[in-house]
Amino acid sequence: MSYEIIIGLEIHVQLQTKTKIFCGCSTTFNPDHPNVQTCPVCLGLPGALPVLNEHAYYLGVKTALGLGCQIAPYTKWDRKQYFYPDLPKGYQISQFDLPFSHHGQVDVVTGDSSANGGNEPTVRRVRILRAHLEEDAGKNMHDESGRGRDSKVDLNRAGTPLVEIVTEPDLRSADEARRFLEELRLMLTYLEVSDCNMQEGSLRCDANVNLHVTQPDGTKVPTPIVEIKNLNSFRFTEQAIEYEVARQWESFQQTGIRMGAKGGHKRTVGFDPNRGSTYSLREKEEAADYRYFPDPDLVPVMTSVEKINSIRAEMCELPATRRQRILDEFQLSPYDAAVIIDQGRAVADYFEEVAKTCGDGKQAANWLTQDMQAAMKERDETISNFPIRPHVLSALLDRINKKQITIKSAREVFTTLLEDADSGHPLSANRIDELVKSRGLAIVQDTGPIETAIAEVLSRNAKAIADFKSGNEKAIGALIGQVMKSVKGADPQTVREKLLAKLGE
C-alpha cells in the first residue's frame, strides 16, 4: 500500500487597518492594559451597532485580487453564533454563503531547479476556494496557577479585521504547505495588506489533513480528516502535518478505519510544539450548528467592475510575477531571483534601482545577496535604513563594470563608505571617486608598469617559473600576487594574461 497526502489550509490574516472592522477603536497589538482599545461596539454592549470600516473591505479586495480571486459584486454579512467568553456578542460577524471573493489560485514553487537537474522548477497550483472578511475575537486569559481562580477576558483584539482564506485540498506534503504559506506571506507583505507577524497572531493557520491510501487492488481509501487548529508558525505547521501523516498512516494500518466509517468522523486537534504531537480538542463528534443568518445591523456591500479595476491598478507587482520578470530582465539565475524577491518588496525595489542604473543585474544581485546581506546582518540594519542608498551602490558597481576598479577595491570602498556613514559623512558617487583616487585604487590602464613589474618578478622567481613549466599551474598564482602587490590597481585579468604570455615565450 502507498498513500498520497491531502492537505487543505484555512488561513486567518489580520489586515493592517488603523481601526477595527466595525468600530473606530485602534488595532494596535498588545497595548499596556487589557480592554483599553474598546468601545460599546466591540464590547458588544446592548444597543451598540457595527458600521463597516471601508478600508478593511479595500484591503480585503486587494488580498483577494492577489490570490487571483473573483470579487463578488454583492456581498453581505452573517452572524456565526456560538457562546464563548472572548466573543462578547455571542456571535461573530463573518460571511457565510456570499463571501466577498472566491475561486482564485496561487502557484507555489515546490522544488528547486537544481534538485531536478536544472530543469524548470516544479510548481504546485493551489486553488483558493474563497476568502471572506470577519472580525477577530478577544482573548481569554485563564488562571494557570492551578488554583482555579477567575479567568479574565481581554477584548483589545476583538473586532480586528481578518481575512479568512480557504484553499482547496491541493497540497501534497508538509513541505508544500510550508512553502505555500511562505509564498502567501510574501505576497501579503508585498501588497502591504498585513504585517503577517506570526508572533503577534497576524497570520494563523488551520490545516485539514488526511491520506488517500492506495489499496493492493488499486482502489483509493481516504483516512478520516483531522483539522489541526491555530498553528502559529510555519515550522509548527510543517511539524504538525508530518506528525499527523505518520499517525494517520500508522492508525490506518492498524485499524483500517476510513473516512465516514464508524470512528472515522472528522476530528479537531491542537498541536503541542513541545511534545511535537497533536492532541484532541473535541472528543465527541459535535457538528457545531452556528445558525448563520444575515446580520440585520449591516447593509450588503455592492461593488462595480470599475471599482475593482481601480483597486487592481493600485496594486504592486506580485512576487511571483516579479521573480520571473527580474530573472528575464537581468539574466539572473532562478536562485538569485528568488533570494532577492523573497526578502521582501524593499529589497526587490533596491535591487532593481541598482541593477537598472548600473546596467549589470548579475553584479547587483551578487552584491545584494552577499556583501549587502552580510553588512546588514552585522550592522543589524534593514534595507530601508542601510546607509548606502541604491544610487551610491550603483555608482560603485558602475566603476567595476567600467574596469575602473577591481571588485576587491570596490569592497574596500564599500567598507569605507559604511565607516563614513557611521561618522556622519554624506555618501555620494563623488566620495567614491575621491576614495579611488586617494587610495590609488584605479586600475592601471597603462600596461608599461605591469610589464616592468612582471620582468622584475620573473627575475627573482626562478623556482616558481620552473614549477609552472613543469606543469604546476598553480604556481602562477603566487606570481600574479607579487605583480599585483607592486602595481596597485592592476587588473588581475590583465596581469594574468601578460604573465602567461611571458612564460610561454
Next chain:
Amino acid sequence: MRDISLTTLTFAELLGRLNSQEVTSVEVTTRCLEIIRRNDPSIHAFLNVDADDAIKQAEAVDRKRAAGEPVGLLAGVPVAIKDVLCTKGQPTTCGSRMLKNYVPPYDAHAITKLRQADAILIGKTNMDEFAMGSSGENSAYGPTRNPWDLERIPGGSSSGSAAAVAARMSPLSLGSDTGGSIRQPAGLCGIVGMKPTYGRVSRYGLVAYASSLDQIGPFATDVQGAATLLEAISGHDPRDSTSVRQPVPAYSRSFDQPLAGLRIGVPVEHFAEGLDSEIERAVRDAIAVYRSLGAEIKDVHLPHSKYAIATYYLVATSEASSNLARYDGVHYGHRAEEFGNSLVEMYEASRAEGFGDEVKRRIMLGVFSLSAGYADKYYSKALQVRRLIRSDFDAAFEKVDVIAGPVTPTAAFKIGEKTSDPLAMYLSDIYTISANLAGIPGISIPCGFTSSNLPIGLQLLAAPFEEDRLLRAARMYERESDWSAHCAIE
C-alpha cells in the same frame, strides 16, 4: 406656583406657554413629577425617575430661555423614555432582571437628539421584557396598568411610555415598535403613537429585540406633539448602517396642512373575523369623517396579511435569539451565584434566572427557526413571505395614499386574561405587525371609546418616508374630533 393643568393643555399650548415664558420648564416638570408621585404607584408606568436630575435639566433650559439664547424644538418639555433606550449613567433595564443593575456608558442617538432639542428626560418607563409582549405584563418589575381602567393592560411592549402619556405624567414619551409596540398601546390608551419608516430614526443605543423590525417612535396626546417629537429624533446617524440619508421634513410645521385629494384605502383583511364590533363601528365612523372631508375611500387588498403573524414570529424570534445571546453572564448583566463548575453551567443558570418566560419562549423559537435543517423551512421561508407582504403594500400604495383600519381587534383586555395563551396574546398585534415587516410608517390616533369607556384607536399606514403625509392625514381627523381632549385621569 401657578396651576398648570397638564390634563387639558394641547401640546401647542404647552410649548407656546413655555416659549412665551408664561410657565417655566421647572413648573411643568414639577407638575409632571407630582402626577407621577400621585398616580404612578397604581399605574406603574415608570421604572426609574430621577426627580432631582429632571429639575436640574429644567432649570438649565429655563436659564437658557431667560437669557434669550436659542433653544431646541422641545425646550423644557418633559419626555419619558422607554427603558430600552440607553441613557448614559442611568440604569437601562429593558424590563428584565438580566439588566437589573446595568448602567450604559453612552446615550442612544435618540437620547442625544432629545438633549440637543433641550427636552427634559423625566424618567425611564416600564415595558415588556426586551420589548417582547403586547400587554406590559412581561416586565420583570411588575405590570403597568391602563390609566383608563386599572384592571386592564395598557398594551405593550411600550406599556409604560403609553400609560405615562395617557395619565399625563409626561406630555411626550418615546417607545419602540417591533410589531406594534407603539401603535397598539397608543390605541389601547387613547393617545397618539407613531412608528416611523424603518431607518428614519437611528437605532444606535436602542437595545435590540429584532433588529430588522425595531424602530423608535413618539407618543403624545395629540398629533402635533408626535410630529414635533418625531422631528427632533429623526435623521441620519453614521453609527447605524440602516439609518437612511433622507432629509427630515419639518413635521412640526407641516402637520396642520390638510391634504387635498386624499385617497384612503380600507384593507378588507383588517375588517374580517375577530374584529370587535364596537371597534369596527368607531373605525368606520372615522373613515366616514375622511369621506366628509373630501377624501376618496376605496377597498384595498393585502392578500398576504394572513401570514403576517407567523412570519413575524419567525423573523423576530430568529433575530432575537441572536441579539440576546450577549446576555451570557460574562461581561455584564445578571450572573447566577450558584452554577456548578463549568462555563456552560454558568451560562445556563444565568440565562435561566435572568430571562422571563416569554423571552425564553422567543429565544427557543428563534434558535429552532435558524437551526440546521429547519432554517430553510422557517427562517428563509419567512423572509420570502416578508417580501410578499411588502409587495402587497407597494401595490396598495399605487392606488391610495394612506391605508386606514383598526389598531387592535379588541379594546384593552384584563390583566392576566391572556397570559396563559401566548397565541391569543400574539393576535392582538394582528393589524400592526405587517407595517414592521414591510418597513413602512404607521400611526395610531384615538377614534372613540367602547361602551365600557375604553379607548379605540385608528391606524393609518403610508408608504416609506411618507411620515409627513401620515401626520397631516391624522391631523385632518383629529381636528374634526375631540378624542384627544379626553383624559384618563382627573
